[in-house]
Amino acid sequence: MTHTFLIFGYGIPKDILKDETYSLYLTPVFNHIYNTVTETQITDPLIITCGGKTDMQKPYIRSEAVEMIRFFRHLISERPYLKPITKHWKWLAESSSLSTLENILNSKKILDKRGVVAGPITIFCETTRAKRVQTVAKKVFGAKQPIRVVPIDFDLSEHRYLGADYIHRKESRETLHSLWALKSPENLKKHHALFQKKFDYLRQRGTKAHAAAIKEWWDTELQKTS
Numbered sequence: 504m505t506h507t508f509l510i511f512g513y514g515i516p517k518d519i520l521k522d523e524t525y526s527l528y529l530t531p532v533f534n535h536i537y538n539t540v541t542e543t544q545i546t547d548p549l550i551i552t553c554g555g556k557t558d559m560q561k562p563y564i565r566s567e568a569v570e571m572i573r574f575f576r577h578l579i580s581e582r583p584y585l586k587p588i589t590k591h592w593k594w595l596a597e598s599s600s601l602s603t604l605e606n607i608l609n610s611k612k613i614l615d616k617r618g619v620v621a622g623p624i625t626i627f628c629e630t631t632r633a634k635r636v637q638t639v640a641k642k643v644f645g646a647k648q649p650i651r652v653v654p655i656d657f658d659l660s661e662h663r664y665l666g667a668d669y670i671h672r673k674e675s676r677e678t679l680h681s682l683w684a685l686k687s688p689e690n691l692k693k694h695h696a697l698f699q700k701k702f703d704y705l706r707q708r709g710t711k712a713h714a715a716a717i718k719e720w721w722d723t724e725l726q727k728t729s
Contacts, residue, residue, distance in 0.1 A: 505619050506545050508536055509626045511606050511636070512554025512567025513658075519570045520577050527657035529574050532627045535653060537588065539625065546591050551613060553597045553606035557702055559710055568596035601698035603628070603636060604681040607643045608691075623649045630654035631663065631670050635678045642685060661714045673721055 510532055516522035540548055552575075554567025572594050579585045597613060600606045607626075624644065628636045633654035640650050684694035701720050708716035 506539070506543070506548050506622050507610075507614065507619070507624045508539075508548060508550045509606070509610050509624065510550065510552045510571060511603065511626070511628045512552065512557075512571055513629060515558045515560075515565050515567055515570055517560065519574050524657060524659065525571075525574060527659075528627075528629075528655050529571060530578075531655055531657075532653075533575060533578060535625075535627070536592075540592075547593055549593045549595065549619065551595045551597050551610050553600055553610055555598055555600045555605075557601065559706055559713070563706070566596065566598035568598040568600075572596050601695060601702065602681075603632065603677075604639055604684055604694060605698075607636075607640050611643055623651065626650065626652045627655060628652060629658050630656040631658070632674065635674050635681070638678055639681045639685075642682065662717060665718070676721075 510529070513524075513528070516525060519525050536548065536550065539545070552568040552571040554571070556563060556566045558565040575594070579589055595613060597606070597609050600609050624640075626636055626640060631654075633652050637650070637652045640652070641648075644650060680694070684690045704720055705713060705716050
């Protein structure tokens with residue numbers, strides 16, 4: 504059986520190799536994978552980075568998944584002592600997802616297509632989304648699949664400090680929306696279209712208004728669905 508690690512992306516900075524937020528996120532993720540691999544004597548973990556083309560910079564062709572692999576490859580190349588440790592680690596980029604739900608669904612498709620007999624699955628995500636990730640992952644993979652969600656509290660943006668009540672309402676609403684989307688292929692198409700609309704809206708608003716635009720989108724568009 505294969506131990507699989509899923510790493511969910513959160514946007515695409517101008518240069519991920521110099522971005523403080525992603526460093527705060529992906530460095531502990533790397534160390535957690537290393538600890539798990541060495542403690543359980545896994546020789547060839549499968550690591551899937553998840554996230555589509557959410558770039559806010561033209562021509563909008565970069566994906567979160569590929570950028571995160573670039574971060575990890577740079578981290579390893581800058582530290583020669585990591586190369587023998589990681590030489591059998593298998594890296595895959597899942598670059599078509601626009602949402603947490605799609606991260607999970609498309610990762611499962613990758614495992615199914617590769618014929619992977621899934622052992623434990625570890626999912627890394629931003630800490631305020633951990634409960635939603637656990638709920639949706641169990642729904643997609645099934646109750647018998649061993650899943651561990653590891654929250655990383657890396658976010659220093661304005662959204663992290665909107666207050667516990669607001670975050671709870673937002674997460675509850677998105678959980679309900681994700682479960683609604685799973686009810687039919689038609690709902691899944693609407694889900695994807697909604698998130699495509701989100702990124703079109705954010706690009707139109709521009710990077711300077713990014714924080715306010717995200718909150719506006721959640722406060723209005725998500726309420727119209729499910």
